[in-house]
Amino acid sequence: MLETATRSKKSAAPKPAPHERFLEAFRWMLLARTLEEKLVSLYRGGLITGGVYVGRGQEAVSVACGLFLQKGDIFAPLIRDQAGRSAFGEPLLDVTRTYLGSRQGPMRGRDGNIHRGRPRNNQLAMISHLGAMVSVTVGALMAKRFHGEKNFVGLSCIGEGGMQTGSFHEGMNIAAIEQVPLVVVATNNHYAYSTPNDREFACHDLVDRAIGYGFEGYTVDGTDLTDCLDMIGSAVKRARAGRPPQLVVASVLRLSGHGEHDDASYVTDEIKRQPFARDCLKLAEQTIVDVNLLDAATLREWRKDAAAQVDQAISTAQKEAAPEADEEDWCAISTRDLVDPLE
Amino acid sequence: MSITYLEAIREAQAKLLRDDERVFIYGQDVGGTFGGAFKATKGLAKEFPGRVLNTPISEDAMIGTAIGAAMHGMRPIVEMQFADFSSTALNQILNNAGTHYWRTDVPVPITVRLPSGGTKGSGPFHSQSMESLYAHYPGLIVMTPATVEDAYSMLIEAVAIDDPVVYCEHKYLYYHLKAENLPTESLPTGKARIAREGRDLTIVTYSAMLHEALAVAEQLATEGFEIEVVDLRSVKPLDTNTVLASVARTGRLLCVGESFPWGGATAEIIARVTAEGFHLLDAAPQRLNAKDTPIPYHPNLWSAHRPNAKEIARKARALLRE
Numbered sequence A: 001m002l003e004t005a006t007r008s009k010k011s012a013a014p015k016p017a018p019h020e021r022f023l024e025a026f027r028w029m030l031l032a033r034t035l036e037e038k039l040v041s042l043y044r045g046g047l048i049t050g051g052v053y054v055g056r057g058q059e060a061v062s063v064a065c066g067l068f069l070q071k072g073d074i075f076a077p078l079i080r081d082q083a084g085r086s087a088f089g090e091p092l093l094d095v096t097r098t099y100l101g102s103r104q105g106p107m108r109g110r111d112g113n114i115h116r117g118r119p120r121n122n123q124l125a126m127i128s129h130l131g132a133m134v135s136v137t138v139g140a141l142m143a144k145r146f147h148g149e150k151n152f153v154g155l156s157c158i159g160e161g162g163m164q165t166g167s168f169h170e171g172m173n174i175a176a177i178e179q180v181p182l183v184v185v186a187t188n189n190h191y192a193y194s195t196p197n198d199r200e201f202a203c204h205d206l207v208d209r210a211i212g213y214g215f216e217g218y219t220v221d222g223t224d225l226t227d228c229l230d231m232i233g234s235a236v237k238r239a240r241a242g243r244p245p246q247l248v249v250a251s252v253l254r255l256s257g258h259g260e261h262d263d264a265s266y267v268t269d270e271i272k273r274q275p276f277a278r279d280c281l282k283l284a285e286q287t288i289v290d291v292n293l294l295d296a297a298t299l300r301e302w303r304k305d306a307a308a309q310v311d312q313a314i315s316t317a318q319k320e321a322a323p324e325a326d327e328e329d330w331c332a333i334s335t336r337d338l339v340d341p342l343e
Numbered sequence B: 001m002s003i004t005y006l007e008a009i010r011e012a013q014a015k016l017l018r019d020d021e022r023v024f025i026y027g028q029d030v031g032g033t034f035g036g037a038f039k040a041t042k043g044l045a046k047e048f049p050g051r052v053l054n055t056p057i058s059e060d061a062m063i064g065t066a067i068g069a070a071m072h073g074m075r076p077i078v079e080m081q082f083a084d085f086s087s088t089a090l091n092q093i094l095n096n097a098g099t100h101y102w103r104t105d106v107p108v109p110i111t112v113r114l115p116s117g118g119t120k121g122s123g124p125f126h127s128q129s130m131e132s133l134y135a136h137y138p139g140l141i142v143m144t145p146a147t148v149e150d151a152y153s154m155l156i157e158a159v160a161i162d163d164p165v166v167y168c169e170h171k172y173l174y175y176h177l178k179a180e181n182l183p184t185e186s187l188p189t190g191k192a193r194i195a196r197e198g199r200d201l202t203i204v205t206y207s208a209m210l211h212e213a214l215a216v217a218e219q220l221a222t223e224g225f226e227i228e229v230v231d232l233r234s235v236k237p238l239d240t241n242t243v244l245a246s247v248a249r250t251g252r253l254l255c256v257g258e259s260f261p262w263g264g265a266t267a268e269i270i271a272r273v274t275a276e277g278f279h280l281l282d283a284a285p286q287r288l289n290a291k292d293t294p295i296p297y298h299p300n301l302w303s304a305h306r307p308n309a310k311e312i313a314r315k316a317r318a319l320l321r322e
């Protein structure tokens, strides 16, 4: 039985052998995929208000983002980071409660879907406006340095679309100026909503920007879990060791619509035939079978377990009460005696 | 001893840095030996090494960084070089800082200092008053100190408040305004101050316009009118009770602000007084703002663009005749 998602604080644990790490990562990927497929079916059944945004095809990159972070590290995930969020320690209930509008979720009905987080647990709560969370991660790391903490890193996720915002450029530049221990993982899934790469940027390779920002840059095959674990794991290690900020650019295809409302009919057949269009989860599973890391019965068991955890988290959240407007305190600031006396 | 509005801001920051190790100052040219475009941080980088930091010209990232630091226990003060440039940080201020407590239950105690308002020859991009814009969005406290004492005590209070504060300091007052001493006590934020008592008309104002209003009150006193002047001190929260109590005494209301005329703090006051104190009014409430154009460069145009004592007096006399 996989323990709950909160188990991922690995700071004191001995370093796992590569294949153990691979299996651990695979299991989080499986959980994320299972969860998101279930969320999609709830959405199709009209049981989720607002959008559903999934990380299908990006789980290998995402899980590697969450997996190497330790207690005290800062994680700023974005929309396609369920695997990473779970690996970092986000309980499944946070996901299902937020999507299903339970008052007990971390956002209490005030925000939804992927716009969730627990800043007190170092999981930043993204705002929609892309690019904005890089500098916020920088600030969190500066605070840790001011406090005299040691041995920490931050990891901020971005898509290739979000990389084109001014906010992102400013955030990268200020990260390098402040020399904070930051890893930025950029996932090029070849579309920003419906817009293909050739209308997003015109540079030869996004990783070339690293040098301009004052980062060290690396590329990774986002369909290959081993590569993701190696590259992102070592970027985290370098940042932790005091190297300059790290940019890792992964290449994948978004294997879903932008959100579940989108049929992604604009994705061309030619793109679907590219190597980066392969499904990282299937490839990882193939490796497990090929190298015989697990037998078929255990794999089946893991799948069943993932489904059971997801079902449990969904049914719990579904039984919980929704927020009520007349119980909401409608205060946007914490200092109650400074609330404006409107009305 | 005599201390200016600008020196009070510097002294408040020195005190904050001295008393509270969570405080750091972040902004363009604030550090080194330079001490800021207006010298509001002069000498502080030397006195507090590593805590008064120059930033790149990246308003968005300056605020984003401050938000991240504030979330993790720091009390950053961000100096915008001019209020006008905070427009390029609107996203971080409004959508990130302004929503954070509501969304996550974790407040972000950042203080954003905005050198605001017009001075001669500054033109469209170095003269703006943005308090109404910030006050419009939820989640922010907006301070508009008009006196040396408030410049000092409200900045100290701004940093102590657990929520994001937009602190609008008026550039026109930087050198013009002097006080004998720094204050030892002050009204709390959220409380307006009766800057002058009267019984014929209430002028509600804030920031640099307070001094225009006081000049008008002085002038109209020679004509036999007693004007009450209310200094709001903060436009959010807006001390509706003090305004209503004043209107109850005078029956007449004129609101004066330096920001653009569409909507804004003056319109908000009139809306509230009309809704809650209609019966107190002997005449239709009036307001006076800057003109609905960008702020002109030439002094001849600039001094007519903003409300000035002559205009305020004209409006006040008309209201007194009603």
Ligand SMILES: Cc1ncc(C[n+]2csc(CCOP(=O)(O)OP(=O)(O)O)c2C)c(N)n1
Pocket (backbone or CB within 6 Å): A079, A080, A128, A129, A130, A158, A159, A160, A161, A162, A163, A165, A189, A191, A192, A193, A254, A258
């Ligand atoms: C500043 C900003 N503009 C527009 C949007 C609307 N929007 C949300 S996601 C998205 C596409 C993002 O593409 P990318 O960053 O590559 O991430 P992906 O969705 O491909 O994972 C857009 C345009 C936004 N969230 N933020």
